Amino acid sequence: MINFRLLTSELRMELKTxxxxxxxxxxxxxxxxxxxxxxxxxxxxxxxxxxxxxxNIIRSGILPNVAIVDSKVMRKPVTPIIFEAEKLFDxxxxxxxxxxxxxxxxxxxxxxxGQVKVQVDGEEDLLTLAAVLSAPVGxxxxxxxxxxxxxxxxxxxxxxxxxxxxxxxxxxxNSKG
Numbered sequence: 113m114i115n116f117r118l119l120t121s122e123l124r125m126e127l128k129t130x131x132x133x134x135x136x137x138x139x140x141x142x143x144x145x146x147x148x149x150x151x152x153x154x155x156x157x158x159x160x161x162x163x164x165x166x167x168n169i170i171r172s173g174i175l176p177n178v179a180i181v182d183s184k185v186m187r188k189p190v191t192p193i194i195f196e197a198e199k200l201f202d203x204x205x206x207x208x209x210x211x212x213x214x215x216x217x218x219x220x221x222x223x224x225x226g227q228v229k230v231q232v233d234g235e236e237d238l239l240t241l242a243a244v245l246s247a248p249v250g251x252x253x254x255x256x257x258x259x260x261x262x263x264x265x266x267x268x269x270x271x272x273x274x275x276x277x278x279x280x281x282x283x284x285x286n287s288k289g
Contacts, residue, residue: 117282119208119238130257131240131275132265142262143172146254149264150174156267157222157251159243161236165256167193176254178221180239182232186258197229207235210282214239219246240265244275 119127135145146169150158160166160176164185169176170193183192201221205214214232218239221228223246232239243253244265251267265271 115212116285117210117279118285120281120283123278123281124208127238127278130263131244132253132263132271134257134261134263136261139168143168143174146262146264147172147174149252153250153252153266155250155252156248159222159247159251159253161240161243161253161255163190163193165254165262166195169254170195175227177224177226178218178228178230178243180218180221180230180232180236180243182234182236184235192231195229196227198226199224199228201228201230203230203232205232205234205236205239208238209234209285210238210242210279215242215246218242222246222248222251241275241279244271245279 135142158176159178161180163181166179179195201217203214203217205211240255247267253265
């Protein structure tokens with residue numbers, strides 16, 4: 113269980129480095145490469161984090177099991193993505209944090225058998241961490257790397273350990289039991 117966690121300045125710098133495979137290039141190039149990966153490994157679940165990456169992969173015919181969005185791109189408001197989800201979660205997750213509410217919703221979302229949209233009031237960036245921790249081994253979590261391309265995190269026991277280490281180094285702000 114993740115309590116309310118706050119990103120430290122040291123971790124903020126560390127997290128600028130991709131957490132998985134960085135696929136660089138145009139929208140078309142990155143999506144074609146992602147399709148090859150999906151066809152090759154046939155992931156258990158596909159989780160997209162971020163409005164632009166979710167919109168791009170959906171538009172290209174890749175339907176994520178979970179889309180985690182905040183209706184912002186580079187911190188600027190955008191039109192909410194169209195995603196025919198069977199289940200919708202509305203959660204609060206302020207910038208630079210991981211809230212228990214958001215983490216629980218992501219855990220439920222990735223374990224739901226169908227399409228789920230997690231609409232975040234705040235910021236969804238750090239929810240990539242929660243998605244990797246909650247997704248079954250054999251899944252992929254895809255997020256955007258600003259001005260570079262997309263990052264594919266292959267969910268393995270090792271990637272879960274690496275992410276748990278990052279979460280454990282975040283400042284624990286839980287004051288309520």
